[in-house]
Amino acid sequence: MMFLYDILIAPFIEFPFMRRALVGGIAVSIGAAPIGLFLMLRRMSLIGDAMAHAILPGAALGFLIGGISLGAMTIGGLAAGLGVALLAGLVARSTLVKEDMALAAFYLLSLATGVLILSGSGSNIDVLSLLFGSILALDNPTLLLIVSVSSLTLAALSLGYRGILMECLDPGFAAGVSRQGALFHFGFLVFVVLNLVAGFHALGTLLVVGIMMLPAGTARLWSDDIAKMLLIAMFSAMLANICGLILSYHLGLASGPAIILVAGLIYVGSLIVAPLGIVRRLLPQRHLEA
Amino acid sequence: MTRHKLAFRNLTLGYDRHPVVHHLEGVVEAGSLLAVIGPNGGGKSTLLKAIAGQIEPLGGTIDNSFASLAYMPQIGDLSRDFPVSVFDLALTGLCSQRGMFGRISRSERQRAEEAIGKVGLSGFEDRSIRTLSGGQLQRLLFARMMLQDAELILLDEPFAAIDQRTISDLLTIILNWHGEGRTILTVLHDFELVRRNFPLSLLVAREMIAWGPTPEVLTTDNLALARHMSEAFDQDAAFCERAA
Known part of the structure; x- marks a missing residue:
């Protein structure tokens, strides 16, 4: 028992920074995983990645102006992300251009503008920490931001659950029965951005997409029921956070990548053994009477 | 009490300024069961889309005084591999009345149960929609429409690629709706079926060819004439000069 205690519990008892990382990681999981699930159901799995690229220049600009300041980087990231999301949503709803192309166009504009400004400034920004985060260095305000965004996300998703699902399931029908389609569409995009911005403090702008999408893919393989999929996505994201932190502590690995790798391994494992995965397809199964 | 109705006034519909239907004029009285017939490309679907408010007229107006409308497009947006059960998809019909936030009561769930029974899908409630056949899905969409409980119902080729038995079941549902006083516009290609079941017909082929009692329309x-009029698209067409 002591052996298990030493491996699983002791790191969090002994080191405050591990506890903060645990809380931050779990909070990010609770908010980002359901968002990722809805993105997947909308066939927008790669949108998280595009949005992360859109946020990066804003965060970097914030850093350039305010230094390592939670406020400046968050506001910069939010402004860039929301700008891109709203413009893309507007274009997708009012022209023949589909949402993925609209987002691709605006995130590339954002990225190019950001790189242009940064390369002109001559500043030596710690790009790696922006890209891959610093979950072991979360301070109180950052934790508060992450936890607030997760709580808000859960509240908003429970309120807008039906609307968001209807927009994914049958957008034409949803538009016919309700004029609030745009509200759910844009509201959802706003929460994608909020979670990416909150999450990038912990996992970085690129890796945060991993904790958003990998658990969603895992959930799809285990269930055909959305309520269950939501729970599976959240719990597999939390599991990845806990295991990733423990692994990184004992093996001296970088925490962010360790967490995403665990999430990825859970996905690959599910791909093989889950009810809707590969093995079940290959195994001969006796068919039923009807 | 004023009777609800649907009126087209000098209605021209189309895409990118090229009209599909020219200068349509007429009134659909409340409680009508109207078959919309004509060749492909003649403007039947376009007319339904315009009534449903999905496209703006190029000219003229549509006056719709019905309080509620349900529209079944020929090719819908429904994503068939979405993880949703038969029962839940039927329930989405209630969004017409309950919106995106309203609570769905026990009696409404009961109604959904009954609607699924009426379309012959009892026992399928918990099945995922991706496991349904084309005909079963069509039955389910009719159940959803029952729950929408709309005054005006638009059906765009509801019987395309559907077997005889399903057609006769679904036709019974349409006739019941008619009996309940609902107003129904249905796009169809089977003239025999129209002759036997639809009192009124509208024949369109890029413009109105005939509109009235079915025997007088289907001559x-x-x-x-409808065949002659069909599918004449001219990339460099001149502006239409007919009196507005």
Whole structure:
């Protein structure tokens, strides 16, 4: 028992920074995983990645102006992300251009503008920490931001659950029965951005997409029921956070990548053994009477 | 009490300024069961889309005084591999009344149960929609429409690629709706079916060929004229000069 205690519990008892990382990681999981699930159901799995690229220049600009300041980087990231999301949503709803192309166009504009400004400034920004985060260095305000965004996300998703699902399931029908389609569409995009911005403090702008999408893919393989999929996505994201932190502590690995790798391994494992995965397809199964 | 109705006034519909239907004029009285017939590309679907408010007229107006409308497009947006059960998809019909936030009561769930029974899908409630056949899905969409409980119902080729038995089941549902006083516009290609079941017909082929009691519309002359009128798209067409 002591052996298990030493491996699983002791790191969090002994080191405050591990506890903060645990809380931050779990909070990010609770908010980002359901968002990722809805993105997947909308066939927008790669949108998280595009949005992360859109946020990066804003965060970097914030850093350039305010230094390592939670406020400046968050506001910069939010402004860039929301700008891109709203413009893309507007274009997708009012022209023949589909949402993925609209987002691709605006995130590339954002990225190019950001790189242009940064390369002109001559500043030596710690790009790696922006890209891959610093979950072991979360301070109180950052934790508060992450936890607030997760709580808000859960509240908003429970309120807008039906609307968001209807927009994914049958957008034409949803538009016919309700004029609030745009509200759910844009509201959802706003929460994608909020979670990416909150999450990038912990996992970085690129890796945060991993904790958003990998658990969603895992959930799809285990269930055909959305309520269950939501729970599976959240719990597999939390599991990845806990295991990733423990692994990184004992093996001296970088925490962010360790967490995403665990999430990825859970996905690959599910791909093989889950009810809707590969093995079940290959195994001969006796068919039923009807 | 004013009777609800649907009126087209000098209505021209189309895409990118090229009209599909020219200068349509007429009134659909409340409680009508109207078959919309005509060749492919003649403007039937376009007319339904315009009534449903999905496209703006190029000219003229549509006056719709019905309080509620349900529309079943020919090719819908429904994503068939979405993880949703038969029962839940039927329930989405209630969004017409309950919106995106309203609570769905026990009696409404009961109604959904009954609607699924009426379309012959009892026992399928918990199945995922991706496991349904085309005909079963069509039955389910009819159940959803029952729950929408709309005054005006638009059906765009509801019987395309559907077997005889399902057609006769779904037709019974349409006739029941008619009996309940709902107003129904249905796009169809089976003239026999129209003759036997639809009191009124509208024959369109890029413009109105005939509109009235089905026997007077479905004449050899009218159908020949409709065939002649079909699918004349001219990339460099001149502006339409007909009196507005």
